Amino acid sequence: MVAPLRVGIAGLGTVGVEVVRLIERQGRVLTERTGRPVKVVAVTARSKAKKRGIDLSGITWAKDALALASDPEVDCLVELMGGAGDPALSAIDTALKAGKSVVTANKALIAKHGLKLAKAAEKHGGALNFEAAVCAAIPVIKTLREGLAGTGISRVYGILNGTCNYILTRMEQEGLSFDECLKDAQRLGYAEADPSFDIHGHDTAQKLAILASLAFGTQVAEKSIYVEGISSIAPEDLKAAAELGYRVKLLGVAVRTAKGIEQRVHPTMVPKSSSIAQVMGVTNAVTIDGEGIPPITLVGPGAGGAATASAVVADIADVARGIRAAPFGRPVDKLRATEKAPMERHEGGYYIRLMARDHAGTAATIATRLAEQKISIESIVQRHPNGSEPPKTAGKSAPVPVILITYATHEDAVHRALQAVQRDKVISGKPQVIRIEKN
Amino acid sequence: MVAPLRVGIAGLGTVGVEVVRLIERQGRVLTERTGRPVKVVAVTARSKAKKRGIDLSGITWAKDALALASDPEVDCLVELMGGAGDPALSAIDTALKAGKSVVTANKALIAKHGLKLAKAAEKHGGALNFEAAVCAAIPVIKTLREGLAGTGISRVYGILNGTCNYILTRMEQEGLSFDECLKDAQRLGYAEADPSFDIHGHDTAQKLAILASLAFGTQVAEKSIYVEGISSIAPEDLKAAAELGYRVKLLGVAVRTAKGIEQRVHPTMVPKSSSIAQVMGVTNAVTIDGEGIPPITLVGPGAGGAATASAVVADIADVARGIRAAPFGRPVDKLRATEKAPMERHEGGYYIRLMARDHAGTAATIATRLAEQKISIESIVQRHPNGSEPPKTAGKSAPVPVILITYATHEDAVHRALQAVQRDKVISGKPQVIRIEKN
Structure with missing residues (x-):
C-alpha cells in the first residue's frame, strides 16, 4: 500500500x-x-x-x-x-x-x-x-498551464464575475435598471452587502491578472490592469446593443499587442453569435485564442461551495x-513585469450613445467630428421615441438618443471627437462609450 | 542544463x-x-x-x-x-x-x-x-482525467463530430436537405468522399467510448454503444424543433443510470438555451455534469492541423x-466492462413526427394510444400547410404532420404506442422519433 x-x-x-x-x-x-x-x-x-x-x-x-x-x-x-x-x-x-x-x-x-x-x-x-x-x-488554470502549453496564446478574455453577469443579464432580459438588479442580486445572495469589489471590476481584475500570467508569462499585478465597472450601464445600452447584434458583458481581457500585453476590465460589447455572449446569469466563461486555431471557450459555475x-x-x-x-x-x-495598459492607445471598435439636443443637423455634426479624427462609422441610428418624429418641448426638440458603432480606431481619437461634439453644444449630458471586442 | x-x-x-x-x-x-x-x-x-x-x-x-x-x-x-x-x-x-x-x-x-x-x-x-x-x-481528456478528478460525474455528452454538426447547422439555417448539405460538406473538405463513418455516428461513438472511460471508469468498448446517425433527419424536424425551443444535434451521451453506464450516439433534441445548442458549424463541444455542480461546457475546434x-x-x-x-x-x-445500453429501457422525453392521413379524429387516436402506454404529452401540434385547413385531395385530406413532445417515458412504451397507431391506419409512412436530452 x-x-x-x-x-x-x-x-x-x-x-x-x-x-x-x-x-x-x-x-x-x-x-x-x-x-x-x-x-x-x-x-x-x-x-x-x-x-x-x-x-x-x-x-x-x-x-x-x-x-x-x-x-x-x-x-x-x-x-x-x-x-x-x-x-x-x-x-x-x-x-x-x-x-x-x-x-x-x-x-x-x-x-x-x-x-x-x-x-x-x-x-x-x-x-x-x-x-x-x-x-x-472550470479548469481554466489547468487549461492555460498544461492543456495549451504548446500553443502561443494571443488573447484570453472572459466573464469572471457572476455577480456582474447576473446583473447585466437581468437588466437585458427585463429592461430593469442597474440599481434594481443589484438589489435583487443582494437579496438572492449573488452580491455582497458591499458590492463595490464586484461591480467596479476589481474581482474580475484579480482573476484576470492570474490568467494573464499563465497565458503570457507576465507577473501577476492588479495595478497593471485598466479597470472600469458596470454601474454606468443603462438598460438603453443593452437594448441598443441587442438591436445591433451585440450583448454587453463585463469582460476581463488580456491580449498580446505590438506594444506588449494589454490587460483591461470593462463593460464590453460582444457579438451575439460569440460563445461568450451566450453566457447568462451567474455562469462564468473564458475564451482562449491560440495562434492559428479557432477560439476555445470554457463555460461553467464560477462560484458556489460544491x-x-x-x-x-x-x-x-x-x-x-x-x-x-x-x-x-x-x-x-x-515572468515579465507589465505596464498598465495605456487605454488612450487602445484600438478597437466603439459603441457611442449620445443625447442629441436638436434633431436637425446633429447627426451631421457628430459625423463630421468623427471624420476629423479619421473615425469610420459602421452605423448611426437616431432613436425617436415610439418611432415617431422627436417630440417638441417648448418649441424645441427634446433630446433623442443617437447610437453610433465605429470601425476600429484609437481610443484617444474617440475622446477628441467627443470633446469636439460637446464643445459644439449639440448634445446634452455625458456620452456613453462602450468598447467592442470582436471574436 | x-x-x-x-x-x-x-x-x-x-x-x-x-x-x-x-x-x-x-x-x-x-x-x-x-x-x-x-x-x-x-x-x-x-x-x-x-x-x-x-x-x-x-x-x-x-x-x-x-x-x-x-x-x-x-x-x-x-x-x-x-x-x-x-x-x-x-x-x-x-x-x-x-x-x-x-x-x-x-x-x-x-x-x-x-x-x-x-x-x-x-x-x-x-x-x-x-x-x-x-x-x-479542446482539453477534454485532461479535464476529465485531472481537472474533475475529485468530482463524481453523472453525465458527459457532446458534439464530437464536426461533419455532422456542420450538416445539421446548414439544414437548420437554410432549410436544405441532408443530401444537399452533405454534398456541400464534401466540396468544402468537411466530409470524406465516403462519409458513412461520420454521418452514421461511428466516429462519435469511438470518441464517446474514450470519454466515458475517463469519466466513469468503463472499459473502452465501441460495441457497448448504441449508435444511430443523422441521415434520417429532415429539414421539417429542424424547423419543428426550433419552433418548440429545441435544436437537433448529433450527440454522444454517456450517463450514469440506476442500471449502469448508458452510452449512446443519436440525433438529439437539446433545449435552445443550453450551451451545447449554441454550438454551430464544425465546432465541437462537450458538457460534463458533475454531481452537485452546474454543468461545465468546453467548446472549440475539434479538427484541423493546427x-x-x-x-x-x-x-x-x-x-x-x-x-x-x-x-x-x-x-x-x-476499469469495468459495460453492456450495450438496452435502448428499449431508455428513459427520456421524445419528439415524434407523424403524417396524419385524416384530419378528423387522428390526434385523438394518437393521444389515446399514447395514454394506453402511460405516456404524458407535453405538446401536440397539427401542422396545416400555410396555417390553413388541410387541403382536400380527391375528397380526402392529404396527410398533415402531427408533432408531439412527450414527457419522460420509456422507449419501449413509445414503440408500442406507435405500433398501435400504425395498426390504426391513421398515419402514413414511418414515424420520426428523436430523443430529447434535458440540461
Missing part, C-alpha cells in the same frame, strides 16, 4: 465542509485516479463548537492555521480561510517552506502574494495549486499524483 | 508538419513551461522526398515507425500516421515496452487497442497521452514535465 497523502484543511466554511465531504465520498475513486489514498488528517477553523454536519472524529483539530502548516503529519495544506493577508499568508508560506504542497481557493491572496509564494514553492519543491481561485470548477470544492479536490489529486507544475506555468524569474 | 526530451515523430502529414513547426516556434516557452528543452530528433513518413515546407536538417530520418520506436535516441514517440492497426499499433507497443512515452492523435487506434496499450504504459512506466484523439485542441497539433504538443509538454497519469484515469484492471 502506498502511503496516503495527508491533507490538513484550514477553514471549514461552505467550501471547507464540501471538500471534507467530497474526499470522503470520492475516496475510492481518488485512490484509483492518483495511485494513493487521500486522507484528511487535521483541520482548523475559527469555532470548534460550530455544527457543520460532517464527521470530524479521528481528525486532529489544530489550534490555528500556522500550527496546521507546521504539523509534520500534514503533507498538503489546503487553505480555505480567505483574506489577502495573515493568517492565510503566513500559513501558506510556512507550509511551502517546510516543503509541503499547498492548495488554495484564495484569489485575493494569489493576486497579491502569488509570486512570492510561487518562488517558495519552486525553492522547496512543493506544489502551489489554485484552480479554485479563478472560475471555481463547484469550488470540486476544483480544490482536483488540485489535491494533482498533488497526490506527484504533479509539480510551476504555479504560474513558468519559473517566477521568467 | 537539464537533458532535453527527445521526440521522434512518425507521420508527417498536416498534423505532423504542424507539430514540428510548433515545437520549433514555441521552443523557448516549452523549455520554460516544462523545465527542459523539447527537441525533435527523428522523424519518419511514407515519402522522404515530399516537399513539406519545414526544415528537417539535423533530424534523423528513420526507415520506418518501428525503427523510430526502437531508436534509443528517442524518449517520446509521437504517432501521427493514423490507422487502427499496424504499423501504428506495433510502433506504439514497441515504444511503450521500451519504457518510452507515447503521444498519439489516433482515435481509432485508442478506441480499439487503448486498454492493451495503457496496460503496457503502466507496466513499463511511460506515458500514453491522446488528448488530440478527441476534440483536438488545433490537433496544439493538443499533441501539450501532451508532449506533459511528458517533458514528468507527468504520468493513468491513460484512462485509473489503472486498466480497475
